[in-house]
Amino acid sequence: MKKIVIATFLSLGTFAMAQQTPAMPESKAQMEQKRADMQKIRAQKQQQHLAEMQKNLNLNVEQMEKIRAMQERSFAEHQNQMQKSREVQKDRMQAMKLKQQQKEAEMKAILTPEQFAKWQESRQKMMAERKAKMQTADGMKMKRNGMHRKMDLQKKP
Numbered sequence: 604m605k606k607i608v609i610a611t612f613l614s615l616g617t618f619a620m621a622q623q624t625p626a627m628p629e630s631k632a633q634m635e636q637k638r639a640d641m642q643k644i645r646a647q648k649q650q651q652h653l654a655e656m657q658k659n660l661n662l663n664v665e666q667m668e669k670i671r672a673m674q675e676r677s678f679a680e681h682q683n684q685m686q687k688s689r690e691v692q693k694d695r696m697q698a699m700k701l702k703q704q705q706k707e708a709e710m711k712a713i714l715t716p717e718q719f720a721k722w723q724e725s726r727q728k729m730m731a732e733r734k735a736k737m738q739t740a741d742g743m744k745m746k747r748n749g750m751h752r753k754m755d756l757q758k759k760p
Contacts, residue, residue, distance in 0.1 A: 649674060 649671075657667055711719050 653667060653671060656662060710722060714722060
């Protein structure tokens with residue numbers, strides 16, 4: 604009997620621990636600190652990599668400086684490309700929101716106020732269900748595999 608009670612408590616404790624979500628940084632200051640820490644780590648790794656290259660390839664000082672400059676240039680280009688990608692994504696999201704607003708305005712013109720309210724309610728319910736599904740393990744698997752995009756494309760007429 605004691606073993607069953609202990610096993611039950613252990614399983615409940617494990618279940619409760621599994622349900623906790625990781626803490627998110629709460630302020631901009633924490634985000635900036637995390638970014639600064641990541642930059643320090645990146646610089647340390649770069650230094651280690653250069654030291655290994657110098658040791659393994661027997662590089663001289665001039666070669667080391669050229670490699671370091673090449674790596675920094677490559678990193679700057681990567682950062683620039685990432686910024687461009689963010690801007691494109693932001694523009695795409697704005698365009699999608701504008702289309703959604705236009706669609707909503709057209710639906711409002713077509714439907715009666717009661718029908719429009721019912722239509723909005725059903726849309727909100729559907730979005731909540733999608734969001735809940737994405738929070739489950741199956742939804743996360745789909746998201747990791749890119750399946751959510753494939754399924755959305757299949758649903759669209």
